[in-house]
Amino acid sequence: MTYIHECPEWPHFRWDMASLALPLAELRHRQGLLVGRMNAMGFSARAEAGLETLALDMVKSGAIEGESLNMPQVRSSLARRLGVDIGGLSPVSRQVEGMTEMMLDATQRYAEPLTEERLLRWHLALFSGGAPRRVVPGAWRTAASGPMQVVSGYIGHEKVHFEAPAAERLEREISRFLEWFNAPPVSDPVLGAGIAHLWFVTIHPFEDGNGRIARAIADCALARADGCPQRFYSMSGQIERERRTYYEILERTQKGDLEITPWLEWFLACLRRAVDGAETTLAAVFRKASVWNRANRHALNARQRAILNRLLDGFEGRLTSGKYAKLAKCSQDTALRDIRELMEFGILRQGKEGGRSTGYELSGEGDA
Numbered sequence: 001m002t003y004i005h006e007c008p009e010w011p012h013f014r015w016d017m018a019s020l021a022l023p024l025a026e027l028r029h030r031q032g033l034l035v036g037r038m039n040a041m042g043f044s045a046r047a048e049a050g051l052e053t054l055a056l057d058m059v060k061s062g063a064i065e066g067e068s069l070n071m072p073q074v075r076s077s078l079a080r081r082l083g084v085d086i087g088g089l090s091p092v093s094r095q096v097e098g099m100t101e102m103m104l105d106a107t108q109r110y111a112e113p114l115t116e117e118r119l120l121r122w123h124l125a126l127f128s129g130g131a132p133r134r135v136v137p138g139a140w141r142t143a144a145s146g147p148m149q150v151v152s153g154y155i156g157h158e159k160v161h162f163e164a165p166a167a168e169r170l171e172r173e174i175s176r177f178l179e180w181f182n183a184p185p186v187s188d189p190v191l192g193a194g195i196a197h198l199w200f201v202t203i204h205p206f207e208d209g210n211g212r213i214a215r216a217i218a219d220c221a222l223a224r225a226d227g228c229p230q231r232f233y234s235m236s237g238q239i240e241r242e243r244r245t246y247y248e249i250l251e252r253t254q255k256g257d258l259e260i261t262p263w264l265e266w267f268l269a270c271l272r273r274a275v276d277g278a279e280t281t282l283a284a285v286f287r288k289a290s291v292w293n294r295a296n297r298h299a300l301n302a303r304q305r306a307i308l309n310r311l312l313d314g315f316e317g318r319l320t321s322g323k324y325a326k327l328a329k330c331s332q333d334t335a336l337r338d339i340r341e342l343m344e345f346g347i348l349r350q351g352k353e354g355g356r357s358t359g360y361e362l363s364g365e366g367d368a
Contacts, residue, residue: 005202005203026272042289059071078104120140127208143168177196189221287312297345
């Protein structure tokens with residue numbers, strides 16, 4: 001079996017730009033529409049969207065490798081570091097803090113050079129909550145641990161999917177990769193993100209964590225491509241949904257020659273689905289922005305603003321005048337006046353139930 005890194009021309013990848021031009025153009029158009037839509041929103045909405053996307057990216061990147069991260073912890077860790085108010089923070093484990101440190105360094109400092117020191121620091125952060133016995137956090141793998149193989153199956157019936165370059169080659173391999181990554185791009189930077197992902201995971205320089213760090217590198221490259229540290233779509237989230245196909249195309253590419261057009265076609269298609277999926281992922285953020293866009297046209301009082309925030313943050317059950325009065329600490333008559341004003345402004349509407357069961361909901365909720 002010949003692996004891609006054993007080809008004499010390695011790592012001079014080849015691809016058919018004619019085949020990639022249309023999907024790349026369509027993807028870039030959709031990226032532009034999404035970024036434009038986000039830029040039209042307020043600062044707080046963009047910050048919240050960035051937080052939700054990064055949280056999803058972290059959780060799903062771990063899930064691809066079979067690791068389960070606690071979403072409330074991830075959101076709390078990100079919110080504290082980004083200064084975003086999410087209405088209460090959860091205690092956070094060292095493992096989650098380490099993953100947050102790596103992801104924010106990759107995306108917030110996307111314009112800075114990628115160095116050996118930085119990669120080793122990411123690896124150290126990734127295993128700050130503990131590492132398997134064979135893994136030395138913050139260190140490249142060595143020859144003492146034997147060949148680095150990706151294997152599946154039962155003992156005695158293993159299937160080797162891939163074998164990485166020998167440890168003795170790592171110094172040169174990493175140096176060449178970093179020199180390329182930090183050089184001015186010779187092609188569209190989105191293609192560069194796909195190449196960087198494939199190249200790094202093929203070198204496989206660590207005993208563990210290579211996939212998560214390869215995806216962090218791709219996120220760094222995509223932030224460069226967007227010229228924006230905030231992430232509004234999650235590539236890792238889409239890869240996790242297409243996990244089987246991801247591993248299949250990766251294995252085929254690593255067992256092939258240096259013609260990587262099929263890999264880049266899949267990468268662009270997957271990324272486009274991630275961008276399209278942002279509409280669903282960020283639905284709550286878009287909904288909040290839409291409601292506040294309407295609300296801010298009117299002089300709402302502090303009670304009305306507080307109740308709207310409660311409704312937008314996942315209010316349980318129906319809002320009644322009695323609940324409004326209790327939450328806003330006001331009389332029933334005042335609650336009814338506030339509610340009627342919000343209905344006149346087109347922000348609230350009356351639910352289908354009448355009489356004593358009269359409830360109110362945000363306009364547009366439940367619509368087909």
